[in-house]
Amino acid sequence: MIYFIIRRLILTVFLLLLVSAITFAIFFLVPRLAGQTSYQLAAQYVGRNPTPSAIKAVEVKLGLDSPLYLQYGRFIKGIVAGVHYNNGPDVSYCPFPCFGYSFRNQQPVWPQLISDAPVTLSLAIGGAVLWLIGGVSIGVLSALRRGSFFDRFSMGIALAGVSLPVFFTGLISLELFSYKWALFPNVHYVGITSNPLLWARNLVLPWITLAFLYAALYARLTRAGMLETMGEDYIRTARAKGLPERKVIIKHGLRAALTPIVTIFGLDLGLLLGGAILTETTFSFPGLGQFTILAIQNQDLPEIQGVVMIAALFIVVANMVVDILYAIVDPRVRF
Amino acid sequence: MAPLLEVDDLRIHFRTDDGVVKSVDGISFDLERGRTLGIVGESGSGKSVTSLGIMGLHQGTKAQISGHIRLDGEDLVAAAPTRVRELRGSKMAMIFQDPLSALHPYYTVGNQIIEAYRIHNKVTKQAARQHAIDLLGRVGIPTPQTRVDDYPHQFSGGMRQRAMIAMALSCDPELLIADEPTTALDVTVQAQILDLISDLQSELGSAVIIITHDLGVVAELSDDILVMYAGRVAEYGSAADIFGRPDHPYTWGLLSSMPRLDEAKTTRLVPIPGTPPSLIRVPSGCPFHPRCRYTELVGGGRCETEVPPLREAVTAGHAAACHLTAEQRTRQWADLAAGRIPDDVKAPRAEEPEAREPV
Numbered sequence: 001m002i003y004f005i006i007r008r009l010i011l012t013v014f015l016l017l018l019v020s021a022i023t024f025a026i027f028f029l030v031p032r033l034a035g036q037t038s039y040q041l042a043a044q045y046v047g048r049n050p051t052p053s054a055i056k057a058v059e060v061k062l063g064l065d066s067p068l069y070l071q072y073g074r075f076i077k078g079i080v081a082g083v084h085y086n087n088g089p090d091v092s093y094c095p096f097p098c099f100g101y102s103f104r105n106q107q108p109v110w111p112q113l114i115s116d117a118p119v120t121l122s123l124a125i126g127g128a129v130l131w132l133i134g135g136v137s138i139g140v141l142s143a144l145r146r147g148s149f150f151d152r153f154s155m156g157i158a159l160a161g162v163s164l165p166v167f168f169t170g171l172i173s174l175e176l177f178s179y180k181w182a183l184f185p186n187v188h189y190v191g192i193t194s195n196p197l198l199w200a201r202n203l204v205l206p207w208i209t210l211a212f213l214y215a216a217l218y219a220r221l222t223r224a225g226m227l228e229t230m231g232e233d234y235i236r237t238a239r240a241k242g243l244p245e246r247k248v249i250i251k252h253g254l255r256a257a258l259t260p261i262v263t264i265f266g267l268d269l270g271l272l273l274g275g276a277i278l279t280e281t282t283f284s285f286p287g288l289g290q291f292t293i294l295a296i297q298n299q300d301l302p303e304i305q306g307v308v309m310i311a312a313l314f315i316v317v318a319n320m321v322v323d324i325l326y327a328i329v330d331p332r333v334r335f
Numbered sequence: 336m337a338p339l340l341e342v343d344d345l346r347i348h349f350r351t352d353d354g355v356v357k358s359v360d361g362i363s364f365d366l367e368r369g370r371t372l373g374i375v376g377e378s379g380s381g382k383s384v385t386s387l388g389i390m391g392l393h394q395g396t397k398a399q400i401s402g403h404i405r406l407d408g409e410d411l412v413a414a415a416p417t418r419v420r421e422l423r424g425s426k427m428a429m430i431f432q433d434p435l436s437a438l439h440p441y442y443t444v445g446n447q448i449i450e451a452y453r454i455h456n457k458v459t460k461q462a463a464r465q466h467a468i469d470l471l472g473r474v475g476i477p478t479p480q481t482r483v484d485d486y487p488h489q490f491s492g493g494m495r496q497r498a499m500i501a502m503a504l505s506c507d508p509e510l511l512i513a514d515e516p517t518t519a520l521d522v523t524v525q526a527q528i529l530d531l532i533s534d535l536q537s538e539l540g541s542a543v544i545i546i547t548h549d550l551g552v553v554a555e556l557s558d559d560i561l562v563m564y565a566g567r568v569a570e571y572g573s574a575a576d577i578f579g580r581p582d583h584p585y586t587w588g589l590l591s592s593m594p595r596l597d598e599a600k601t602t603r604l605v606p607i608p609g610t611p612p613s614l615i616r617v618p619s620g621c622p623f624h625p626r627c628r629y630t631e632l633v634g635g636g637r638c639e640t641e642v643p644p645l646r647e648a649v650t651a652g653h654a655a656a657c658h659l660t661a662e663q664r665t666r667q668w669a670d671l672a673a674g675r676i677p678d679d680v681k682a683p684r685a686e687e688p689e690a691r692e693p694v
Contacts (some may be wrong), residue, residue: 137520233436237391240431241451241502242424255441331486 001327008320011106017032017076019312020305024072028300038064044103044301044313061085061092062101075100099306104298111305112291117310119189119287123279124272126203135215137221140254146227152221161216170209170282177205189285206283211274212270217262225257232256260328263322270318275313337408338365339542340389340510345402345412348380354615358384360566361402362560366559368509371536371543373574375555375589376563377611382546385563386512390429391419391543406510416626419459420423425455428503432515434495438487444471444498445483452505470501474531493524497531504535511536512544529555550593554578562586564614565622568645572653582655582664584627587671619656653674 031041040146042059043050059065063074077083078098085092091163094101099109137159142151161169177183184205192199229235238252239245274288284290288307295303325335347359366372374382374684389395389404404411406427411419426609431437439447448467449460458466465482471479474497487495496516503511513532517525533556538542545556553560553574560577562585570583581587588607606683609626612618618625624638637658645656648664657664 004644129584225529233431234439236392237437237447237499238439239500240390240423240429242420242422242454243450244420245395252439256439330441330442 005129006322008323012316012320015316016309017106020076020309021072023305024075027305030073032068045101045106054318099309100302102303103300111312113288113306116288116291117285118191119285120280120289121205121275122192122199122203122273123210123285123287124269126207128265128269130207130211131214131218133213135172135218136217136222136261137250138215140226140249142219142223143226143230144249155223158216158219161212166209166213166278167282169212170279173205173209174283182246187283189289206279206285209282210279221261221264222257223239225260226253229256257324262325262329266318266322266325270315273314275307336380338367339407340366341403341405342389343403345362345385345388345403345404346409347384347393347576348399350397350399350511356614357566357617358614359388361603362568364561366542366544368542369540370558371545371556372546373557373560374512374546374563375548375550375553375560377548378388379614380563382563384427386514386544386546389512390427391425394419398429406675425448426453426508427510427512428508430503430511430516433614434492434499435487438495440487443484444490448498448502448505451502466505467611470505471498474501492520495638496520496528497586500531500535507539510542510544512546514546516545532556550589562589563596565617566614567622569623570655571645576650576653580668582653583657584629585623587668591671604628621656632663643658
């Protein structure tokens with residue numbers, strides 16, 4: 001087990017290196033090959049109507065004129081150890097982990113990511129808890145009462161949940177619950193540290209919106225999984241032992257049906273932590289998703305690269321956690 | 336003393352979109368403590384449905400059950416589901432066909448036995464664990480104190496079935512039902528498992544029902560044998576009667592299709608022509624008549640129209656549901672046993688267009 005985790009950690013590092021190399025190549029190598037000069041690149045950092053000497057200074061300071069492999073090396077070094085930018089009189093230090101400077105505001109990328117991450121984290125984790133509980137319990141009940149009114153009704157709603165996009169359900173919920181009935185007026189993000197109550201209250205609608213989509217998916221998955229496992233021989237054995245039906249369902253049925261759910265849950269959560277773009281945009285929450293949208297709109301390559309690296313990190317880590325969880329859940333899996 | 340288990344005119348029907356499936360259609364038998372009943376029949380003859388019915392495992396499904404199943408005088412068909420659940424695992428227990436899929440893959444063998452024990456006995460986990468270790472040792476698992484923490488996939492096929500038996504025996508059941516307990520196992524392991532079941536039975540004095548399509552298995556274990564066909568009893572009698580002088584053409588067919596070590600290798604095995612009938616449209620009259628070689632001997636089309644009652648023909652306690660007279664049966668079986676298929680018997684119709692179940 002320990003060896004497996006170490007092996008996976010090493011692999012994770014290599015995977016992230018690969019992701020960084022690819023994004024770096026896309027953002028800096030391809031434009032260079034297409035004829036963009038380092039001077040033009042440096043011009044992105046200075047405001048309107050810059051003097052050529054100012055641009056030149058930036059170019060030299062950030063080392064944009066050095067060969068690309070050196071720049072990539074410096075990029076990696078910045079991430080793992082921080083980096084000094086030095087052109088004689090003007091020295092600046094970008095501390096670990098350094099993802100470079102934003103074109104937009106000339107600030108380091110990392111602190112901006114860190115300040116936006118709690119928003120996404122609050123949104124994704126809260127939503128995940130909701131959809132996991134809601135989706136799994138609806139799925140189990142549907143499976144047990146297969147063909148009943150409850151089953152048909154909830155599966156109908158689930159179909160709607162899967163098909164309706166977040167920007168539709170989100171706007172409808174805002175219209176109804178925030179504007180019309182004013183249950184949650186003035187939805188905006190408040191930090192959990194500044195006012196936990198307001199934080200939770202403002203997150204209710206985004207959580208429900210996000211959870212609605214995923215709960216629908218999980219309800220269908222759980223239902224299918226439960227229907228399959230409840231037909232297994234070991235369920236019959238559990239009944240033949242004289243186990244009460246509730247225990248048969250939860251301890252023997254649900255336990256086995258949950259295994260694939262755990263896998264998908266880990267991956268979904270990992271993906272969401274990299275930015276719940278639609279939900280954040282719908283509710284104007286300044287999270288990583290919004291950050292990504294802005295970075296793309298501004299063609300702010302260092303920012304995009306930073307977001308990509310963070311998202312990749314979440315996904316790779318989520319994968320690893322899922323694999324470890326799998327071994328705990330299913331004793332047949334061994335490393 | 337009344338028998339431990341009395342099954343009286345048991346019918347288990349399933350309503351489906353295609354019609355009513357009469358899986359079990361009026362079977363009766365008694366079973367006393369310490370005795371072993373073998374239930375034999377082809378796939379779909381209603382053997383397993385009967386055993387699940389006795390265990391009350393059709394409760395909560397769409398099965399319609401009528402008749403009586405009396406365990407120690409208590410009618411299980413009429414009993415409340417919670418009462419049947421209490422009896423299940425404690426007074427009656429069951430062993431299933433495929434021990435790999437019948438054991439939960441996510442729990443250790445020990446945990447599953449402990450769970451079975453603690454449902455019916457208020458004991459501490461430690462005591463239950465010790466009981467599980469003892470049971471595993473008793474069914475012949477080596478070093479049970481370490482194997483108790485193994486998962487089913489770490490056991491071999493035979494060991495898994497031993498573990499299943501240990502689980503079934505955890506509460507000293509008075510009735511043990513073994514549904515095809517050796518079908519999924521190697522031949523060498525089969526014999527071991529059968530020996531184990533019969534050893535444990537003589538030790539505990541339980542009644543055992545062993546369900547199988549393998550006549551060799553029942554020959555080894557059973558005191559009495561019930562031959563089922565299309566949800567009904569074709570023949571019922573002691574093992575000596577069934578093997579020594581069977582009275583039903585279906586039983587003859589089963590015996591002639593079974594290789595025997597005590598006969599010359601040149602003896603041809605005679606298969607039963609045709610396929611088992613659909614349980615939705617059971618053939619009229621005797622359900623076996625479309626596959627029977629002897630309908631001409633009965634004559635008058637009685638086999639097609641009249642359901643033969645189960646009656647004792649020659650010896651007491653040995654009954655068969657067939658229109659043939661006692662003399663006819665004796666003569667035909669004597670011929671068959673001598674390896675002669677009589678010429679006056681018309682070759683049966685091989686195909687049977689109405690009877691196939693739509694897939």
